[in-house]
Amino acid sequence: MAERQVVIQNEKGLHVRPATAFMQLASKYASKVQIIKGSQVVNGKSSLELLMLAATEGTALTIRAEGADADQAVEALAKFVDDKFGMRDD
Amino acid sequence: MKLLDFISKKAIIAVLKGTDRKAVIVELVTAMKKANATDKIKVDEVAGAVLERELKVGSTGLGWGVAIPHARVDAVKSVVGVFGRAPKAIDFAAVDGQPVDLFFLIVSPESKREQYSETLKKVAQAIKEPTFCKFLRAAKTTKDIEEVFRDIEVMAGKP
Numbered sequence: 001m002a003e004r005q006v007v008i009q010n011e012k013g014l015h016v017r018p019a020t021a022f023m024q025l026a027s028k029y030a031s032k033v034q035i036i037k038g039s040q041v042v043n044g045k046s047s048l049e050l051l052m053l054a055a056t057e058g059t060a061l062t063i064r065a066e067g068a069d070a071d072q073a074v075e076a077l078a079k080f081v082d083d084k085f086g087m088r089d090d
Numbered sequence: 091m092k093l094l095d096f097i098s099k100k101a102i103i104a105v106l107k108g109t110d111r112k113a114v115i116v117e118l119v120t121a122m123k124k125a126n127a128t129d130k131i132k133v134d135e136v137a138g139a140v141l142e143r144e145l146k147v148g149s150t151g152l153g154w155g156v157a158i159p160h161a162r163v164d165a166v167k168s169v170v171g172v173f174g175r176a177p178k179a180i181d182f183a184a185v186d187g188q189p190v191d192l193f194f195l196i197v198s199p200e201s202k203r204e205q206y207s208e209t210l211k212k213v214a215q216a217i218k219e220p221t222f223c224k225f226l227r228a229a230k231t232t233k234d235i236e237e238v239f240r241d242i243e244v245m246a247g248k249p
Binding site for chain 1: 148150204215218
């Protein structure tokens with residue numbers, strides 16, 4: 001299992017397009033991916049569940065992965081969050 | 091927060107006339123303006139901005155035939171939603187490649203980011219409820235759609 005804490009960097013937070021992009025990236029890994037916000041745990045491969053976190057700018061989240069490629073998944077997903085989901089103007 | 095807190099009865103379109111992305115977005119924005127009864131909203135400008143972001147930044151087609159286009163409009167005081175249903179699903183470049191027939195346009199001012207996130211959470215919760223989209227597609231009138239919005243609060247349990 002691999003785990004890392006991240007903070008949402010983009011202004012509008014984890015909204016529709018970022019959630020969709022995150023889900024797409026997470027789905028490339030075989031590992032189970034979970035995103036944790038306080039007591040809320042959601043499936044990182046579901047855009048709807050990610051939206052249910054209502055994570056705004058500055059929100060701390062934990063990315064957790066379990067499986068053969070867990071380390072790579074956490075690494076890539078944490079970088080993706082730091083990189084504002086690859087959305088420069090969002 | 092409830093769906094009907096931000097989607098007013100006037101902002102429910104049971105039958106969208108548009109058959110492409112642009113036409114549907116213009117219809118949704120026009121309904122948003124009507125529901126708000128304000129001249130400050132310029133339909134062409136808002137619809138243009140929504141469409142541009144759909145094309146350049148990425149589609150808000152989430153899958154399951156649902157899209158949640160969004161625009162920042164500072165002329166509105168709080169988060170405003172419009173629901174539109176297309177009789178025949180249209181291509182919206184959704185993430186799952188499926189055409190879209192259920193549209194939730196959400197417009198919010200810059201100052202209400204938190205409220206926007208809560209709104210998205212609410213819509214996502216509703217869509218996740220398996221019967222929600224099914225009932226929305228089966229609803230005959232605007233009033234029926236309103237009922238589905240009201241019922242989801244019971245189905246989805248606690249907010």
